[in-house]
Amino acid sequence: MTKLKYILSTGYCNQQRGRTAKSGIFFILIIFYLTLWGIPNVKAQQxxxxxxxxxxxxxxxxxxxxxxxxxxxxxxxxxxxxxxxxxxxxxxxxxxxxxxxxxxxxxxxxxxxxxxxxxxxxxxxxxxQPDTEELEEVVVSLEQTTQVEAGRQQLSASDLGRVPTPAGSGDLASYIQTLPGVVSTGDRGGQLFIRGGTPTQNMVLVDGTLIYKPFHILGFFSVFPEKLVSGADFYAGGFGSQYAGRISSVIDVKMKDGDRNNTKGSASLSPLLGEIVVEGPLKKGKSSWIASTRRSLIEQTSPTLLGEEQPLHFESQYLKMSFFGEGNSRCSMMGMHTYDRGKLDPVEDDIFNWRNMVFGGRCVVLPEESDLLFDMNAGISHIANGAGSAENPERFAKATRFNLDIKLTQYSGSIRFDYGGFLHVNSLNYDMSEQFGGPQTGSELFPSLGTFVQSTIPIGNNVEAKPGLVLSYHRHNYPVSLEPRFRLSWQPWGNEEQSFHAAVGRYLQPITGVTGRRDAGSIFTAWMPSPVGNAQMEAIHFLAGWNQSWQNGLNISAEAYYKKLDRLPVSVWSNFARFTTDLAMADGVSYGSDLRLEYARNSLHAFIGYGYSHTEYETRQEQFEYWFGTSSQKYHPSHDRRHQLTAQLNLDINSFSAAINWQFGSGLPFSSPMGFDELLRFEEKLPDVKREHGTTRVIIEKPNNARMPSFHRLDLSLKRSFHFQNNQLTLRGGAINTYNQTNLFYYDVYNHQQFNQLPFLPYLAVNYEFQ
CATH class of the missing domain: 2.60.40.10 (Immunoglobulins)
Structure with missing residues (x-):
């Protein structure tokens, strides 16, 4: 295991290994930011x-x-x-x-x-007031306008409906998997890897409150269906200082408020999912509510549709109440419950399950006599997940987080300031009865306290700089942490049609999610503080990109990124253990580029996205010396997909709407077997080596030395809507994996078996909207 040494200097830790230059850059950014407070308020007499x-x-x-x-x-x-x-x-x-x-x-x-x-x-x-005819948007190019930002994509509910999804409407899970830089291990498991990061390094927020596992065990679906989502900010990297505690990405989802004037709803049914959504006013014009319940049906329909049962189940319930005050100020409360359960390996008896419970409240207030916008949210998020037999799971873990976040926004002249503070209290528990090494039980109360600040500074008419800083303190042996961040956008010709953007920043994560090494087993997660002294996980993000658009509806964007990853806890390598809480430290890099070509005009929308990614870890472990003759190994983690391509087409003709989505992904790494032996145990008695064969075990090669076959799939859908006074009936027919490509889900090196993703899956969905 790598020995890490730290030197505490000027309020934060510098890792010994030649990081003086990097620390100097951060120090300059901090000084630059602090000087902004000296800028006088120039609003007098204006x-x-x-x-x-x-x-x-x-x-x-x-x-x-x-x-x-x-x-x-x-x-x-x-x-x-x-x-x-x-x-x-x-x-x-x-x-x-x-x-x-x-x-x-x-x-x-x-x-x-x-x-x-x-x-x-x-x-x-x-x-x-909403208008039935879409209006031409006035484009303002003189000062701050909606711009393409570094690493950020703004999503709307209508975006989610562009991807064929085997349900009555779209879903964030189906849509986000089509974006460059986002890797999914398959149509089961609910795992997303973003630009080299793992699922436990992603921050997913629902109205400002964290949710641990938002993606369902059936990979087309999440807790964010199209009918509940107002919009979302997706940061694949380089995110600002208002987000602290994760090192890979941010998905910040804003949920819809219910209609405060009319009661309405919808009900939908497909072979995979049933869903009901209802909304309306609590007090007309002053408050509203929206509620939803969803339940999977694939266990019941798969024997007929697929010829074999798919033991996958999920459900969710959601309620939100919103209250509107003077000056468009508003407060809301929401609650969410989800449950997932299923077998990913049809041979073994292991069943995975997890349950989310999320409760949150948020207020946004602009006082009449103040120029200060006040945004506060508080919430509790809980997850419990287990793995093993249905009656007695061998592994069980849970985590609970309380959050209180306060954000203030105000202007000083043309400079915008966003600043605030946060209190996060984590309760972490796990219990492992499988004796595969490492701590078997653990319980930890882990509070974090911090503050952040970010300014938006226009420089002339074409440049906008966003320096920021996060200052945080954690109880668990960690020093006070400083995370400087800087974002920049530049419009060389003073309009939105051409823009350059860049970002650099330091990101720390004090809590890690420990998962198994096997692809199928990695959906079980035990949350714990980073296990080695004061070694928080760290990532340094660098990214830069260019966006070019034309009046004819064509847009091209390209972004390159580089992430330096340090102190990542990884499972200790073993030739037979399937899950272990023995951890080693790994460093790594992840770099690549994303290219997007998009055309939207009238009733046609077309999109082509390509992502190139290279992720590599290096770790030192004693076992490597015994097996391979050296204590250090470099390897590509199991989510390192080198090439990914998506082609998408949406076309509206009269009352019909057609959607086509084709995806290609190069093979993911795995550790191949190189032989077998017989394990004889000496704990109880000396074995008879002439007559007893012991337990057969597999001997595997170096970590992730091989790659699975490439993945590709074509999904189609066609829908038609019928209107009846205030009601609407929509029929959606389509197919998943239309040409029935055999795509590998994972390869079980222990049983020498492969398990495939879903075959050709036709569906017909019915959605009825009423008012």
């Missing part, structure tokens, strides 16, 4: 406007709404776009008379005339 823009029906904030302020005297323009809370502010406005115009796609525009005086600050909160 006017400003601010507010929150929402949808009038649901009260949902509208991110990316365009705010245009035109001086009626000299026709100068001010422009900005709303953030994720629907919040905007325009300062440094010369006192005069202005035309205010607010627009958002699919909504009626809002216009008003404003007379602004010296030191005048006006709160203008607008609820836009």
């Amino acid at each position: 006017a400003s406007i601010q507010g929150i823009i929402t949808d009038s029906a649901s009260g949902q904030p509208l991110e990316g709404a365009n705010i245009l302020l035109k001086n009626l005297s000299d026709e100068t323009l001010h422009g900005i776009a709303t953030d994720g809370n629907g919040f905007y502010q325009i300062g440094n406005i010369h006192p005069d008379t202005y035309l205010l115009r607010i627009t958002f796609v699919g909504h009626m525009p809002y216009e008003d005339t404003l007379s602004l005086k010296e030191n005048d600050r006006q709160n203008i909160n607008i609820s836009l």
